[in-house]
Structures are given as C-alpha cells and as structure tokens.
Amino acid sequence: xxIVALGSLVGSTQYLSYAAGMVFLTLGEMLVYPxxxxxxxxxxxxxxxxxxxxxxxxxxxxxKAIGPFLGGILIEKSSYNTMFLLAMIMLVLSLFVLWQAxxxxxxxxxxxxx
Numbered sequence: 528x529x530i531v532a533l534g535s536l537v538g539s540t541q542y543l544s545y546a547a548g549m550v551f552l553t554l555g556e557m558l559v560y561p562x563x564x565x566x567x568x569x570x571x572x573x574x575x576x577x578x579x580x581x582x583x584x585x586x587x588x589x590x591k592a593i594g595p596f597l598g599g600i601l602i603e604k605s606s607y608n609t610m611f612l613l614a615m616i617m618l619v620l621s622l623f624v625l626w627q628a629x630x631x632x633x634x635x636x637x638x639x640x641x
Contacts (some may be wrong), residue, residue, distance in 0.1 A: 528555030530618050533611045560587060563592070 532551035
C-alpha cells in the first residue's frame with residue numbers, strides 16, 4: 528500500500544493523484560502498524576515481549592521523527608519525484624529483507640516440527 532501511495536505521487540500534477548496517495552497511505556498505516564505489533568507479540572517469548580514491543584515502537588517512530596528533515600534536504604537538493612522514487616526503492620528493499628526473514632522463520636519452524 529505504501530508503494531502504491533508513493534507511486535501515485537510520482538510525476539503527478541493532479542489533486543486527485545495526491546488524494547489517492549493519501550488514501551492508500553492511510554490504509555497502509557491502518558493495516559501495517561497493528562499487524563506488526565500483533566506479530567511481534569505472537570512470535571516473541573512472553574518474558575521479553577515488552578522489550579521487543581518497545582523496539583518496534585522505536586523503529587516505527589524514529590523515521591517519523593527524522594524523515595521530514597531528511598526528506599526536506601533531499602527535496603532541496605533534487606526534487607519530490609526523486610524523494611518518492613527513493614522511498615519506493617527503500618520499501619521494495621525492505622520487502623525483500625522481510626521476505627527473507629519470514630522464509631527463515633517459517634523454515635526454522637518447519638524443521639522443528641519435522
């Protein structure tokens with residue numbers, strides 16, 4: 528959803544594209560953030576759940592704190608389209624990393640069951 532939201536903004540000059548991007552971004556946030564917290568709660572040991580929940584919270588909020596600053600610098604040096612494309616590339620790379628981690632987690636569980 529985040530990639531679709533940013534993709535709708537690349538090269539856009541229409542307000543409708545901006546509105547669609549914000550709708551997709553909001554839907555993505557509504558789906559991702561509660562899911563990540565639930566996944567962490569489900570997959571961590573109960574004795575360490577608080578530690579991992581705080582790490583997830585920090586990793587969600589740190590980009591929100593530093594992002595506007597870095598985005599402003601990037602926009603000043605290049606353009607909005609460059610910022611959107613770079614963000615999309617980072618999201619695709621993070622999907623790849625998360626897919627690898629998920630595969631390893633599922634593979635490890637499968638080996639434990641067998």
